[in-house]
Amino acid sequence: MPRTRRRRAVPNADDGPPATRSRMTVGDSGVSLSEGRHKLVTDEKFMEMNKVLNNIDEENGLKFIEADFHIEDNRKDHHTLEYEHKDLIVRRGQPFTLMLKFDQHVYTSDLITLQFCIGDRPLQSKRTVVRVPVLFHSSETLSTAENWSAVINERSGQSVSVTVTPSAEAMVGKYQLFVETKRNDKENRQQAKSPIYVLFNAWCKDDAVYMADDDLKEEYVLNEKGRLWRGTVNNFGGSPWNFGQFEDVSLDAALYVLQKAKITGPALGNPVIVTRTFTAQTNSMDDRGILEGRWAQDFPQPSTKPWIWTGSADILEQFMEKKKTVKYGQCWVFSGVLCTLCRAVGIPCRSVTNFESAHDSDGSVTIDVHWNEAGEPVEELNDSIWNFHVWNEAWFKRTDLPSGNDGWQVIDATPQESSGGLMQCGPAPLSAIKAGNVYYNYDTPFVFAEVNGDRIHWEVKKDGSMECIYIEKYKVGRFISTKAVGSNEREDLTSAYKFKEGSDAERAAVRHAFKFGSRREQKVYKPEAEDVSFKITIPPVVATGKDFNVQLDLKNNGNSIRDVKATLTALTSFYTGVPSDRIKCQTFEITLDPDQEKSIDIDVLADDYMELLKPDALIQVYAKARVQQTGQAFVREDTVDLSPSMEVDVLKLQAPERVNRSEPFELRMKFTNPLKIPITKGMFRIEAAHIVRSKVIPIKKPVGPGAEIEVVTELTSARSGKKEIIVGFSSDKLDGISSSIEVYVPYSY
CATH class of the missing domain: 2.60.40.10 (Immunoglobulins)
Incomplete structure (x- = not known):
């Protein structure tokens, strides 16, 4: 009697009806925009052609009935118990156990293959179909970092216990499991009812994200609570943030944005590509990502102001519900969400705050400030220095770079400058940033300038020409902060980003970086004549509604008379360092005899600034002085924080x-x-x-x-x-x- 053979197409559970989907985009004329570039295939046709995705039902063969995923035991072993998802969640490179039940007794002569499929159109040639032969003896296994393995531990009648080890380089995501059997010439293939999620594994030595220290893994992979440091260099604190990486929406959102960005195949197993994609998808600038940034004074409704958010889960919930960008975020909100995405898929990650954070707009690894000849700032031309900026660090090996660049990598989801045509930033190795090796991918020059760029001051002449008059070497990159491991205290990371300010090693790193910047041919570093000393006194914190004073002290340390022209300016500003409304500007002309000291000052009155104050409650004070005889210049910019005085525990x-x-x-x-x-x-x-x-x-x-x-x-x-x-x-x-x-x-x- 001839055997019957039935095949049934089994689409991915997340797909729509097979006949209605095809890989195509239709233009206004109704003609596919992909025509001529891709061969268009409907899902139905794809499933028909890709036979390994079809169930096979053959009479008298060995048929898979169901799988016991031992979810609680496996998830406990894989540190995934806290995930709200009810399905099996494992980490790559680490064994897990399945109990497979069949309709008949299982013999050693039976051939069993486990087939793991990932993505909406899995193909074995793309490595998105992984076929793993089940071996009856552990000595037969070929378990390596590159390969999956499956070994039978125990065989009892119609059931077998199988230990599966995903490759330590496996693609991260949601897999569908098929169990295929062959007995004599009879084949069967059935799909398991539930999916299996595979994540990065910081506990596996062969995984690129491996982290040896258990306390670090506990903090940077498993801790759902955090602190995001905000404020000014003189007045900052840590705000609590709920990362919530184990909420069901967090893992769903992380995998969704990777799919939305069309990250497929082995790229899904590469933390460099995954984290870089997360930085682009967290903001909305190019690809309708998760969160829209807004730094203006007003926030059109309906929306949530950035400082109202206290965690990532609500943002991700709103995004996933409608698949529309959520309004609004600023740098710390982007960082909180990015940290959640990374931890959700198993990549160790932390939020990091850089106070006095520079924004280099031209790849020069320096920060440009412009003044007119009257001593007033020309705000429209300036690179900004943010009072603080929050980004992230993710931990993994950089197999794409020379040795010495593994470990913490800077990634940043706040849209600042385009990279590779998208608003994305990183990963940039901390080791390269510190050494000034700005030629290593990705976006290392930009991050170097944020933490260690010199600030170049230019005087704009009446004819439009510019002269470099002063270089500030130690303005940016202060009190770089993150939450300490195991506590809510602040850990200072400044020494991980740069050598001690003013040291030979720090200056060497700056010179090295400058050689590869866009201004390398420009001779801005030159000897300066200095015989007048300057000291400015600005109160770092002032209660809202109070007057304050700015004073500049001058001393002639030389043997000749010196004439100095000085200007003091106060403006309201945003925390991004972008000035807004001018409050006061006053110019002084001072003559100093040898060894003489003098002071100038301005009073900034509450009546002058209260109506102009921005939501960040900040005032920028600029000082510029120029010695007429020698050309010596002094410039300084500092921030006065006028946040409401919290004299009580509010x-x-x-x-x-x-x-x-x-x-x-x-x-x-x-x-x-x-x-x-x-x-x-x-x-x-x-x-x-x-x-x-x-x-x-x-x-x-x-x-x-x-x-x-x-x-x-x-x-x-x-x-x-x-x-x-x-x-x-x-x-x-x-x-x-x-x-x-x-x-x-x-x-x-």
């Missing part, structure tokens, strides 16, 4: 130290208005991993000066362990206030 939180899983508990929030005016449109925003994704509680009544308001809400934890609840408060007059409290949820065994 946001207090109270919750039980221990709460039981799945049982409600109370969170008590108390806000005190520190201002001398009432505030309206108050709002509490609560976020905590596995407790609440985002909960908004509006305050309906105004809160008077010094008045207190208390709100109690009920929360429930779905997971055990230490949980951090982050609460933000915003209003019409006061924004960006946040606090956090930890609760412990005991494990139940």
